[in-house]
Amino acid sequence: MELIFEKSVTGRRGVRLPAGDVSPAPPLPAALVRDGAPDLPQVSELDVVRHFTTLSRRNFSVDTHFYPLGSCTMKYNAKALEEAAKLFAPYHPMVPLLPHGASFSQGSLGLVHGLGEALAEITGMDEVTCQPLAGAHGEMTGIMLIAAYHEAQGNRKKYVVVPDSSHGTNPASAAMVGYEIITVPTAPYGDMDLEKYRAVMTDEVAAVMMTCPNTLGLFNPHIREICDIAHDHDALMYYDGANLNAILGKVRPGDVGFDVIHVNLHKTFGTPHGGGGPGSGPVGVKKLLASYLPGPRVVKNSDGDYSVIPHSHESIGRTAGFFGNFGVMAKAFAYITMLGQEGLIQVSEQAVLNANYIMARLKDVYDLPYDQTCMHECVFSAARQARNGVHAIDIAKFLIDRGFHPPTVYFPLIVKEAIMIEPTETESKETLDAFIEAMRDAADLAEKDPAAFAELPRTMPITRPDETRAAREQNVCYFGC
Amino acid sequence: MELIFEKSVTGRRGVRLPAGDVSPAPPLPAALVRDGAPDLPQVSELDVVRHFTTLSRRNFSVDTHFYPLGSCTMKYNAKALEEAAKLFAPYHPMVPLLPHGASFSQGSLGLVHGLGEALAEITGMDEVTCQPLAGAHGEMTGIMLIAAYHEAQGNRKKYVVVPDSSHGTNPASAAMVGYEIITVPTAPYGDMDLEKYRAVMTDEVAAVMMTCPNTLGLFNPHIREICDIAHDHDALMYYDGANLNAILGKVRPGDVGFDVIHVNLHKTFGTPHGGGGPGSGPVGVKKLLASYLPGPRVVKNSDGDYSVIPHSHESIGRTAGFFGNFGVMAKAFAYITMLGQEGLIQVSEQAVLNANYIMARLKDVYDLPYDQTCMHECVFSAARQARNGVHAIDIAKFLIDRGFHPPTVYFPLIVKEAIMIEPTETESKETLDAFIEAMRDAADLAEKDPAAFAELPRTMPITRPDETRAAREQNVCYFGC
Amino acid sequence: MSGADYCPNSPEEVRRMLDAVGAADIDDLFRPVSPALRAKSFNLPPGMSEFEMLHRFQTLAGRNAQGLVHFVGGGFHDHLIPAVVDHLASRPEFYTAYTPYQPECSQGTLQALFEYQTAICRLTGTEVANASLYDGGTALAEAALMALRITGRSRLVVDGAVNPFHREILATYLANLDVELVEIAPKAGMEDDVRLRAALDDATAAVIVQNPDFFGTLSDLSGLAAEAHGVGALLVASAYPISLGIVRSPGSMGADIVVGDGQSLGNPLSFGGPSFGFIAGRREHIRNLPGRIIGETVDRNGTRGFVLTLQAREQHIKRHKATSNICSNQSLCALRGLIFLSALGSEGMAELARLNRDKAEYAKAVLGAVPGVEVLNSGFTFNEFTVCLPKTAEEAVVALLRKGVAAGVPLGPYYPDMEKCMVVTVTEKRTRAEIDTFARQLEGALWN
Amino acid sequence: MSGADYCPNSPEEVRRMLDAVGAADIDDLFRPVSPALRAKSFNLPPGMSEFEMLHRFQTLAGRNAQGLVHFVGGGFHDHLIPAVVDHLASRPEFYTAYTPYQPECSQGTLQALFEYQTAICRLTGTEVANASLYDGGTALAEAALMALRITGRSRLVVDGAVNPFHREILATYLANLDVELVEIAPKAGMEDDVRLRAALDDATAAVIVQNPDFFGTLSDLSGLAAEAHGVGALLVASAYPISLGIVRSPGSMGADIVVGDGQSLGNPLSFGGPSFGFIAGRREHIRNLPGRIIGETVDRNGTRGFVLTLQAREQHIKRHKATSNICSNQSLCALRGLIFLSALGSEGMAELARLNRDKAEYAKAVLGAVPGVEVLNSGFTFNEFTVCLPKTAEEAVVALLRKGVAAGVPLGPYYPDMEKCMVVTVTEKRTRAEIDTFARQLEGALWN
Incomplete structure (x- = not known):
């Protein structure tokens, strides 16, 4: 998708400012004055609206997707x-x-x-x-x-x-x-x-x-x-x-x-x-x-x-x-x-219940390095799947195509192929069940067709990006900086 | 996509109401009282948010797409x-x-x-x-x-x-x-x-x-x-x-x-x-x-x-x-x-310019039944394309896949295969050019592969719906009404 | 600098476009308009930025009285609106979308309106609903026209206890048609359908009532419905949706067409609009329903989808033979209604209705205890009731307005013999303290 | 009823989930927490609905003085915010999204932040920028740490004319590190870098300045930059972004690291936060930039995409060897900044800056004409300047606050010998009438 800078057209104006009600000040001296207006996008208000509205639609978010993101407590943000x-x-x-x-x-x-x-x-x-x-x-x-x-x-x-x-x-x-x-x-x-x-x-x-x-x-x-x-x-x-x-x-x-x-x-x-x-x-x-x-x-x-x-x-x-x-x-x-006193207690209780429910429903298909009652999150390992060449990151990408933000992967560092899941208290059993099903399908696919993961995700604006190239080229500012 | 009613779970609550500060009134007599609470969705606030946010994303809108919609003046709605x-x-x-x-x-x-x-x-x-x-x-x-x-x-x-x-x-x-x-x-x-x-x-x-x-x-x-x-x-x-x-x-x-x-x-x-x-x-x-x-x-x-x-x-x-x-x-x-006096005059001038620009750029590939300087909109006919079996509605669906809301089609009734285009003044030349290109591509495809149109649109949540079935079954209320 | 114009093209681009068109300048494009036809005047102030405009609007809004405590209804009600309603209805994909004529790129609006129709049917106890009309009053008029179409008759009986504004709209809509409109003087404050039953005859297309009525009284409409059906007439009932959280639905009482104003369902007062009108009824009458209707279907892959259906009834197809001339309806307001109903849910709506009634009953008791004040309603009420005072309601209302309380709607202008009475509305937003203050101030206004 | 808890599961569902877990009840799940470790108290009020909460918050906000006319800065400025900024930044896909660690489902945030980095570079005249820091003050501290890392030196020279709050943050950040922090007393109101040049030596990692400085004075930093570079030190400059619509960028004057607070770019005052800090500089120093950086790349199909890059500098990879501990930054505020800059564009930003300066010059003239009031700045200023009064600024400010005018920031608390002076800020929001009133009231406060 084009950058807002690439949509710029010389002379186009966006939001208008109020008229001045005082006389213009004498100009600044050359040593202090900018050499022309700053080189920002020259776009219409509609350009701005379409650009950022469209950009926003290229994101997952709590309001659109479940984020079972370990250690990050991505709960519902009340309006x-x-x-x-x-x-x-x-x-x-x-x-x-x-x-x-x-x-x-x-x-x-x-x-x-x-x-x-x-x-x-x-x-x-x-x-x-x-x-x-x-x-x-x-x-x-x-x-x-x-x-x-x-x-x-x-x-x-x-x-x-x-x-x-x-x-x-x-x-x-x-x-x-x-x-x-x-x-x-x-x-x-x-x-x-x-x-x-x-x-x-x-x-x-x-x-x-x-x-x-x-x-x-x-x-x-x-x-x-x-x-x-x-x-x-x-x-x-x-x-x-x-x-x-x-x-x-x-x-x-x-x-x-x-x-x-x-x-x-x-x-x-x-x-x-x-x-x-x-x-x-x-x-x-x-x-x-x-x-x-x-x-x-x-x-x-x-x-x-x-x-x-x-x-x-x-x-x-x-x-x-x-x-x-x-x-x-x-x-x-x-x-x-x-929430008050009772509401906050509900929070921890339901958060812990949700995490234990996911743990109970997935531990037969993913390794659970520490098999105990967990609190608000649980950490699996994709070690079993990795033996087929399917790593935690591959499962993460599979989940994206299923409409779930991936769990935290490769953290904590002490668990190999860690998959860290924190559902939070604001997610319903139905959402957890759908996520569990997707996780089980991933495990299943890892058995049956491990090579399939390499192509994922397919449903996003981009598939897996070349992070090495990004780090090497360090292109962090659009042409012209 | 599931209906909000299909997401209902008995006992689930959404938004909470203020506590009462007066005593409860004595109940209404049986003849006036409802037989139980109304059968509405029982969903959480997050369910509501996800449902309607996701629904909204299944729409085109001015903020996301150009609407060259004849006789409807779909201009930018300033925030x-x-x-x-x-x-x-x-x-x-x-x-x-x-x-x-x-x-x-x-x-x-x-x-x-x-x-x-x-x-x-x-x-x-x-x-x-x-x-x-x-x-x-x-x-x-x-x-x-x-x-x-x-x-x-x-x-x-x-x-x-x-x-x-x-x-x-x-x-x-x-x-x-x-x-x-x-x-x-x-x-x-x-x-x-x-x-x-x-x-x-x-x-x-x-x-x-x-x-x-x-x-x-x-x-x-x-x-x-x-x-x-x-x-x-x-x-x-x-x-x-x-x-x-x-x-x-x-x-x-x-x-x-x-x-x-x-x-x-x-x-x-x-x-x-x-x-x-x-x-x-x-x-x-x-x-x-x-x-x-x-x-x-x-x-x-x-x-x-x-x-x-x-x-x-x-x-x-x-x-x-x-x-x-x-x-x-x-x-x-x-x-x-x-806008004031000057701004409103700009509106009509630019609206008319935009319409004439589109007319000028498309009249070699679409029939233009009334070839005159137009005002804010112009009406083409897909009669030429229809000879290949590609009708105005097919061109409309082609445009959807290209990210444009279709023009008004089959109106006015006096033009066969009418395609009625009103760009409005708030759209830029770049947007018009992109639309013109898509319209020309449609005309091109109508020459080269008319059969391809039957499958369109492909990129939407649904492809062409069965309108006859809808009219016959008259299913206008979810099961239970 | 001048105001906003939202015209994006730079002078350079305008030049290039003119070249493509083959025009020398913009004026060239207006050649078809001869000088004799040009505007004689266009005398508007210069434009301004959004900031200046908003500043001016703030000043304007500030000229309204701030913080009035509302005990007035009149068809619009001061209800709570959950934050989710504003947030979701503010999605530009909803509010800047066009009418969903192109179903593939409008499934969001279409599905939402299908859900809205379902919610309205369930709330009102009916089988089919359309995708909204303009407001409660015009919905009542459309219902009357619908009843005329269905029955092929030309006589309508309307209860004088129906909102006077709505009766006025009805009369306006019917003025040029060959219809006899019989208005029955109400027995204010009483549940009594004898007068209405007596007015029915076998030329009657429909009897039109409101429940709760304008005085606040709730009625069991079943008897009237049976009697109407007995002579081949329909029962048209206007309902207040919030009441339906606890009140028996008009559909279940036998109403054939149910209408109402949806403002109370998540739409702000906004000085009277936009809100929406709903209309719902029996499946057998679906082809006589005015306005847009959304239907479920499948696409060619069998995927469920929603479309505007039965469009052959509509003006853009049927022209002068359409069921109604309505084109734009109040989609976004109906969406707000659906979000409101979804966010509250079954129990929430029941609880909301109870809160309204509880507060109104409290207010009834407290106001009724003010010396000289009499509660008129002998029957049950929901959140509105009528009080009669020892002086004209006008005097009391004027006195209380000056103290920041909009006390009620005086009945004098609408029922000349009731100038000492007014209708008081008490929604869930009114606190016990506000009600107590109101009573104290009313006592002061009456006796000081 | 009790408050909201946003926990969706019904009692029945909780039961089924407990069964699946094999727990008898919720308490069972908290078995790992022995009774001895349980909370000794949890004494909070009962919950309430959103409506009651909002009512309470309205009351709370109402306890602030309403409608103060702001001539105060101190690092936050009362600027206009176009409606598009709120509308677009309120998209939940932006504000409820997580940190974009998963690039495929975060291209919206990533591209926006890449664009933000670009806008910051262009505005400040630099080559690389990060994706935001907390605020202007912490950005200044991070810039100092960055300079220490780059140069391997341990001495910092900071101009006393830098915002005192920012200097305080800098001192706090450095307190436990082995760094010599030299603060140079300012010549208030003058463009004069002699003192700073004199303090430079070849142990100096950086000289840290602000432009316009706390007193409002603009300086040409080129000479200082050359001198700093001559001894192998860096120039760190804090800038006020609105000024950069017309003022020569710090980068083009030779600054190596440019920082500032982004509040003025589309973020409301909001009692001090959230805003964002920006940091930008030379490409060669990119690996020493703290915080997140977005880079452009391609996916396996060659499609352009954006990712968090150079993450090996960050705490989640490098732990205690990271360039900074920063994890959450101020993404959404930076996004607001980008939308603001895009909505105004090149000409809009230039015009906005001119409006600010024009109004400030007018205020300077009008206030300077009040008997006994002296404008301190001998150099050029942008939209802030310092006036000295015949009595303490504290007295004047107190008197004007009572009249609804926040007149300026008295300098006494920060510069003990300047207690008769205050810094006055005049943004584009201040009208000529407000400025005239201010002058009149100041005259009244000084002479009555």
């Missing part, structure tokens, strides 16, 4: 959330930062504060900042808080410990804060190897980053012991909230010994993924870390009004422009408001 | 119009009808009045009612006005005269008002046969209904004479506004002798067609008919405020619930406001 966020579109974030400006932004500030309070209760933490703009940003913020804590305590710390099943963002975020990474392998029972964990834990460890349930969908029964061991070494426990959907109302990371958590509002709290963002990664902490939180902070006064206070002198400073991805936060707060 | 109409969503139409209620609805009433004034100026009429809810509704209203006029004058009238090239709604609307229809054939030069017209005109003719340019896209140079002849017989001239897009700012039906006009806001004034509606069909009249207009009427007081007055005792009464399809009217008024 009412969009309406909720729009209500706050016109408010400028500088207003409450002006002198006495908070009184002009009580609604927005109340939302920031209310969301923080709700997340603190949900996660079992004492304080929350909503400033981080995505999960990884939250992770980095969390590790910075830990670093600030250790520095204030005079602790000399050098390492962050992660299990080998962890999300790649965990070690990457710790590295951004200057830590070295120690990776602990997974034991045959599917959790981090407890003995090896003990072995690496020294007083030089700043933090242990975990998610629980882990990326195999398994809840670690030793989680409190792991926390205790860390605390014995003055290391803090970091909870990666990517899998929080599994335990809403059942387990609170704060209760079992975690000190810091980030929450992905765009996973657990039903805000849309936007084709890769925006997300929102609020961070919750125990009291001992509260004074390090980034600013500006929104606090509730004794009279019920909200104020903005600059960060404390101990704070790590500022991690983003204003109060976070407010529009995303508004949607998450709307979600929490609608 | 800003939608925003304009939404601003009036919360206002109740009963409010200005309450005692002293008009002062609580000045904005809405101002819009109704302002649109009427603009349409009067555009059409050259004296007064406008926006109450009719679609073009045909406007036609009926217009003929009723004429009937009321004749009755008041004591004229005995029986007939309405229409050219054979007229839209089917013209005779149908006249028949709704109790008139008999006289049809005048088209002369070889493409306009209504003037001599035959003269011949049928008697004092029993109530009205002559015409569109100009007519459905061949030709402007009738004798139009004033036709009006004069009618007036000589005390017949009134009705202008079918379907083709108004051709003459905006160039010709005003009121100036050339028409007494009544309906305007299709969803054609000329850029409001969307909605898959078949809602439209809006305001009717403009000369002074002699003003007192017969339906009520309630919105009038501007000397102080600049707006009042609602009931219809006069002479009025035909009421043709619809309130003030018309207000949301559609708001969009049309927004359109007129944005």
Whole structure:
């Protein structure tokens, strides 16, 4: 399909601007002035509408397709959330930062504060900042808080410990804060190897980053012991909230010994993924870390009004422009408001039921490396199919033609030919059954005609692209840049 | 694709309602109470979203495809119009009808009045009612006005005269008002046969209904004479506004002798067609008919405020619930406001240029029964192709596979194998060129492989449906009705 | 700069197109229009950008009273609209699509309208429905014409308790036809079909009623239906779709043609439109149904598909012999209705209807307790009822409007002997607090 | 009834699924979680319907001041957004899609982001851009880290005239790394790079500037770029995209890395987010670009397609050795930016920039004419400038806020010696009348 730049026709105009109501300013001097108008598409409004409408139809999306995407919690994004966020579109974030400006932004500030309070209760933490703009940003913020804590305590710390099943963002975020990474392998029972964990834990460890349930969908029964061991070494426990959907109302990371958590509002709290963002990664902490939180902070006064206070002198400073991805936060707060206590408990219960149902219905045809009751996701292996030359990626492409977004494949890294499935609570039994049927058909085809997979997918605008060529040619900007 | 009813699962719930804040009323007696909840789909909100999103993708639309649809003016529907109409969503139409209620609805009433004034100026009429809810509704209203006029004058009238090239709604609307229809054939030069017209005109003719340019896209140079002849017989001239897009700012039906006009806001004034509606069909009249207009009427007081007055005792009464399809009217008024005088003139000029361009580029491969400068549309015949067994409908289906909505085919009835093309002013030369290429390819294929057309279209959710079976089985309601 | 015109071609392209056409300039193309026929005036303001237009429209909308609390109906009702309705009906593939004459590239609209027909049939207890008419009032008029066609008779009996606007439309539609329209004065507030039964005779094509009627009263129509059928007449019933969540359907009471306004099903008030009219009835009468009808069929591969069917009844084929002149209907509004009904579902619609009735009964009690206020309805009601006051309803309504409450529709203009009465509507959107405030303010208006 | 939960399965279906799993009940599935690990509290309010939630949110939004006239920036700007931006970005196929890891079913997002990268390169005068970062401030920090990686050096020079929030983010990002961050006090309001040039040395990885700077002043960066390149350092420039409609691009002035906040390109203020950060630079540095990058390629049939490329730099492959930890970016906001730039086009962006500057120059003249008010900028400005008052800016801003005007950003909190000054922003949305009113009110606040 043509690029919008390829549709450009010299002299064509799109949206018109208001007429000026002041005299034109004298021109800028040559050294500051652009050499002609920027070279953007010259297209009509209808061109723009057709182009992007047509482009959109070349995507899968939650509203059109089921995304059984492990570790990504692609649940239904309620339309009412969009309406909720729009209500706050016109408010400028500088207003409450002006002198006495908070009184002009009580609604927005109340939302920031209310969301923080709700997340603190949900996660079992004492304080929350909503400033981080995505999960990884939250992770980095969390590790910075830990670093600030250790520095204030005079602790000399050098390492962050992660299990080998962890999300790649965990070690990457710790590295951004200057830590070295120690990776602990997974034991045959599917959790981090407890003995090896003990072995690496020294007083030089700043933090242990975990998610629980882990990326195999398994809840670690030793989680409190792991926390205790860390605390014995003055290391803090970091909870990666990517899998929080599994335990809403059942387990609170704060209760079992975690000190810091980030929450992905765009996973657990039903805000849309936007084709890769925006997300929102609020961070919750125990009291001992509260004074390090980034600013500006929104606090509730004794009279019920909200104020903005600059960060404390101990704070790590500022991690983003204003109060976070407010529009995303508004949607998450709307979600929490609608579901309430009972609704959120329903979420984890039905999410776990859906995952176990898929696991039960597929484990005869796909290898299940860790055959236990899973939480919100389950991880199969296509090892059996790979023996016929049909790999996880081939099954993924088969599913596309059947109208399903593929599960996460090749992650977690510790499972060969991993196929990681998280159905979420918003999908019905009928949808799961259709997906199960497709997965079983794939297994069947892998037995009967493994060569057929090479041609898939057939029903999409393109079939498998040449990724090597893309990386080699690095054509990342249309001709003319 | 499954029906939403087929996706129903007993006990499944979609959107939740607010909690009650009053006690439940005692039940209705058995004779008044429904035997159980109505048998509607029991589906989740996500089911609803996926179902209708997927359904929508089984449509062509202006935002995705070019519609060169004769006599239907499928122009681009500016997105800003939608925003304009939404601003009036919360206002109740009963409010200005309450005692002293008009002062609580000045904005809405101002819009109704302002649109009427603009349409009067555009059409050259004296007064406008926006109450009719679609073009045909406007036609009926217009003929009723004429009937009321004749009755008041004591004229005995029986007939309405229409050219054979007229839209089917013209005779149908006249028949709704109790008139008999006289049809005048088209002369070889493409306009209504003037001599035959003269011949049928008697004092029993109530009205002559015409569109100009007519459905061949030709402007009738004798139009004033036709009006004069009618007036000589005390017949009134009705202008079918379907083709108004051709003459905006160039010709005003009121100036050339028409007494009544309906305007299709969803054609000329850029409001969307909605898959078949809602439209809006305001009717403009000369002074002699003003007192017969339906009520309630919105009038501007000397102080600049707006009042609602009931219809006069002479009025035909009421043709619809309130003030018309207000949301559609708001969009049309927004359109007129944005385009202004110069923009509307551009519209007719560019629409006529686009139509003539297509005519010039296709007339070597398709028969052009009336080879003259056309206005906003041109009518070809596939007679040449039909000799090879390729009919207008086959060419239509070929175009679908090429990503174009087919032109209007088999209309006007006076052209054999008619292919009626109205590109509108909002389509670019590039789009027209692509369409021309597809039309030429169709002509080419009709020469080389006429049999190939039988299989088309191939790229749609269904290929040609069995319309006879539909009419025979009359399955118009899913099992269970 | 000037306004938008949405004409994409650059001056250079226009030049090339003129060349292809063989015209010197644009004026050349308008040669067929002689100077004598040119517009004498075209005096419109200059154009503007969408931003300026929207600013102007915001100012205009701001001239309406904001935040009125609605206890008025009159045919349009202030109901909740789930967010999914707006989101889905805003798909441009729906709202910028054309009439589905080309079925292969219109299956989305066609299937949706088939589902709509099914939903309407199930809600109203009928066998066939069309794909929508303009609004409730015109649907009533079309139903009357349909009854005339079916029976071949020319007398219609209409209950005076039918919405007066709809009766007015009916009269307008019939004015030029050779039809006798008999309007029966209502017994306001009572369930009583004696007057209507008495008016029936064997020249009667149909008796036309509304349930709940304009005063809010619900009736069992079965007796009237039987009596009408006894003389070979049809029963045409206008229904309020939200009520059908709990109220017995007109079809099951014996109505032959059921019509109504679909605004309450997911369409905003929008100052009176667009909404849609529905019409539904018996399978045997399908060829007399006006407007578009969608039918199921298969394509040449046997795949299920949907088409406009029975088009031979329609104006574009049958011209002056069509069942109706209707061409554009209210597809998108009907789609909104279908989405609304799907999103709420069986239980949701029942619950919504109960909420309406519960609140209305509460309001009836609270308003009825205001000194001097009398609830007129002796029969059962749904979410509307009539109260009579110690002074004219007009005075009360004016006083309450100034306090931000649209209290009800005064009956005086429509029933001259009822100028002290008004119809109060209470939808699920009205809170107990709003109802209490209304009662307090009404008491204030009556006694201060 | 209780709130929404969006869990579709009926009790009967849950039963059948439990049977398939072999569990007695839902609790059975939570057996792996021992009682000792269970939540000690989960004290949240009961749920509610979307209607009640939206009502509550409307009330909440209503607690913000309505209709403030914005002359404040601070990194976010009150610009017009064409209706097409909302309409197109509201396509659920865009906003409910996942990250385009599966290219075959994500060509819509991928192509759009490729186009976005192209638009950013052309606007900023660079060769490569990524598919977005979080916001302008974090993009600046990522650019600094990128410069450290490219040069292998550990010293950064940052102009004190860079947005103070962005400098704070930069400091936060660098706090735990072995980097020397040198901040150069600005000469507010002047185009003067002497201080910055003087701070450069051959240990410097980059000099970081903003253009127009926080005080509104535009600079020709070419000299500074040459000087930086002379010592092997890079020039990192933060730019305000709307200005680039008329202002010479940072790339053409010699900047090696260009960053900025994309809010002004079609993203609403939304109380500070979401917006997007852009980062762009030289082709030779592509492997050091953080975040996702879209590349063009072909599929096995030779059809053009787009994919996430150079993923080996990213955290999900490279883990702790990644160029950045960024995973989710701000795709949808970047898409809005692209639609905005496409809808306005070349001429539209130039015209928009001119409108901004024209209005700002008018405001400069009008405010400068208020007795006691001095415009600080000696150099050229775009749509922001700094005025100094006879009293503290805080006093003036407080007084004007009460009149509905957000007059500007007082500089005291960020530059302690400038407490009488404030930065005023004038976008195309401000009318001449609003500017005149502002001046009048400022005069009132200063002298009454």
